Amino acid sequence: MRYLAPRTADDAVAALLAEKGPTRILAGGTDVLVQMRSGAVEPDLIVDIKRIPGLDRITREDGGWRIGAAVPNAALGEDRDLRASWAGVVEAANLIGSTQVQGRATMVGNLCNGSPAADSVPALVAAEAVARIHGPDGTRDCPVAEIPAGPGKTTLKKGEIVTSLFLPARPRRSGDAYLRFIPRTEMDIAVASAAVSVELDAHGRIVRARVALGAVAPTVLVAEEAAAILTGTQGEDDVLERMAEACRAICRPIDDKRGTVEFRRSVAGTLAKRAARIALQRAGGQS
């Protein structure tokens, strides 16, 4: 195995392209090193992207936030403005692993690892976050929702690197939330999860909603009907019940030791309902 720490994204792309064997991009390493140790992946080349200037920073852009691919999740929680505007995204990222893992793990890594249970991904999808991708053909932007392709798989092509995520500016009356179910209080992987983001008008009516579900399908699910049910309402109890049912209807979970199909489906809807209440509260609305 070779280890490279290129100083530019172009050099990183070139190194990945030139390598014929398996490659891995290293940011926080909290998945990659575990996979290497277990033998699940045996890369011929590791490309450490942390030496590429700027990737370790959170910067303001067009009223929103650009979060570099090497920013550890702990740094997200330390950014007051980001936490105030995208509380759900930051909470989701900060739920992952221990303090030690938070010091290294990144949201881009969480996304590119391709786990259906990745905590930050539903929150990013609900936030309509956009990934910036450096690749052989230059730079492109891609909605986070389009990157997961199945367990351990992404739509990224050979030589492509997600270098940052963009979280858009937040209007005044907006809020988001992320909830997951785990059988313990800490240090576990989501059995089911839900993220909700809402924007309200001056009367507390939802003018824009987005709902995403995790760990209930091979990839994160965008619950479009659930979002449509919320839109135009104030998130009244009966609306939230219908929204929860719409979430349950699209779940395609697996049965495993962590939870049954029925349990995951039921919990996903309930989590969406509760996350919607928190998002509404944060946006300054009722519930």
Add this chain to the structure above:
Amino acid sequence: MSRIHVATRINGDATEFLCAPEETLLDALRNRLGLTGSKEGCGTGDCGACSVVLNGRLVCSCLVLAAEAEGAEIETIEGMAEGESLHPLQRAFIDHAALQCGICTPGILIAARELLKRNPAPSDEEVRYWLAGNLCRCTGYDKIVRAVQAAAAEMREG
């Protein structure tokens, strides 16, 4: 296999070593530099026995490649006492018998020190959440929490 030359600072001292590309920081600390205070419990970032501070962040050194340490500042348990004088956390762990076999202790001490740097007066719950990534199979954690609180109180008094 070509070796990678790494220049780093460990507990304030400039240090150089050669490592293999797949070698972890934990292995380099223990096997190349003789810093055996950091332990390997699980090797997969679950137990925290290998906790060190890397550029100001608490991390599991088993989940860091040694090559990543180039130009970094690393703090390990070996740098915690000042000469013969133990850190208040180290004394509190002895006074409260907050260890039995001791394998998890270096990692817990480093982690607890980082907590108290950020939060000098944590609640018991905050201590428990912060240390959730440090597993101890002997003590049942209660004595650890009490020792951290005792050290925190002492450090607050200055």
